[in-house]
Amino acid sequence: MNKKRMLAAAIACATLFGVSAQSEAAYQLNPEVKDATMALKSASEIGVLKYENQEMQNLPDKDAIVVMTFGTTFKDTRAKTIDATVDAIKAAHPGVKVVTAYTSHIIIDRVKAKEGITYPTPEEALDQLKADGYTRVALASLDVIPGMEYQYDKGVFENYKKNFKKMTLGTSLMYWQGQENQADDVTETLKALSTQFPELGKEDALLIMAHGTPQVSNAYYSVIQAKIDEMGYKNVFVYTVEGWPSLETVMPKLKKNGIKHVTLMPIMMVAGDHANNDMAGADPGSHKSILEAAGYKVDAYIHGIGENKAIQGLYVRRANDAWDALEK
Template structure:
């Protein structure tokens, strides 16, 4: 029997109501965008005790950690001096390496939420230091949602870029580029900037095409985006550079920290580093080895995400 041949039993009025309620709930959840606010009705009468949890992938590079992740946390602390700030690294490998090399034990999401629970915090503002809403951001959201039974309320920020200026929304991509252009070198004829992003198999990889589109709209000149693990790749960029008669390229990471990707894959001395691949193709190459978190204007965007999340956490229903 095919689905079209089936003849289900008629629903009772109460079953119809339940079905419609389920569909409405699913539609409401599917259409919800921006800061995620999760409420645990079982704890609605619990006292309010707030904390901020900053979640980042992490880095083994202590100097860039201080200038980026910890700098963002300090900026948030200045805005909310009376609200404790906790930190979690989502990469178990980085947690292990930092512990081994520096004898510093960074909290995993599990340890961070357990500590928040043990210390009696009931309302948690999760600030995600991701760039795009890709795999890492999805993981942050899903893990935070799994912890809701232990808390009264959890609010989860959007990543650095999320909204695209649709239907009166802000344009996070344009805001990021406006902040980043303060670190762009002056471009002479024959010069270009290559922005190295991470890339992902997640559909959010499409954000890099939107970034390239905004670069053109904003008239930023020969500035091109490529990715380490997505599209477009560096190999995709080389013909484009030659078509535009580019002779000198500045490589610049579009990542929160200047870690392994920036120091080794982008600017390293190995023959297959991006710098050396471009040199072999006849370009002269400069490198800018600084994470986005070192840019004060970019950090302001992250603190704006924290403010937005705290406001959502405190919003009355």
């Protein structure tokens, strides 16, 4: 499962950073740097993160995996996406305790009120694991890109890493972009996603709906579109609900290319509120209604990417990266 992931350091930073062949980090500090400051160490923390608490090395290994996800109040899609993906991770690690934790506190409250099911926050899950004597924890993320939710995951890692003998944090589904000798998670994900693409004629288009984020990682959507174009997919466009590009951004492209029929498809773990309402709802403001009002015939593929077996396999690999770093 391991791939050598390397990032060429910029010439201006060559005296500070060196290239690393480790699978669990993008690069490491140059060996010439003898007394690195905390800021310099933080700047080099890219990729799968790992922390070893030297004061706890005498403790026996008792391992667990915490799978962090935003969560959903949509019960049916949860079973097909989040639960199915977590089950796949469990199957890859028989005998290891695997805990599902929701990063959305609002979702946790709503699921508890509606279904009587209590999902822990990552913090609560780690507090319980600590109380139960677990000493090594691999954190896995079901985020699509390293956006705001993934920053939460990193915050959990930073705040809890010293509570355990060893802790690691895996990357989001799409993280590496293929520059230099890095893996190309974006292309890899698009290949997996393409297994559910409809066949497109000259007058057909596929609009892939992403979430969007106010964070700078919103730029990933430009990379995704560039990779789509590089891979030769015609009239396939990515847009976002809460970021850039928006539906209004891509609609002129449909007109320019003579499109008459559009399929809408989410690139989100679950088919929740955004997919069912913002994308495919009957409200006049939904994407489907807007496109229909503009004269297009519209179909909607209302399935979270967590249902896609190929995508599940990639999430297992991301979890495996965190686990492998825990084992080293």
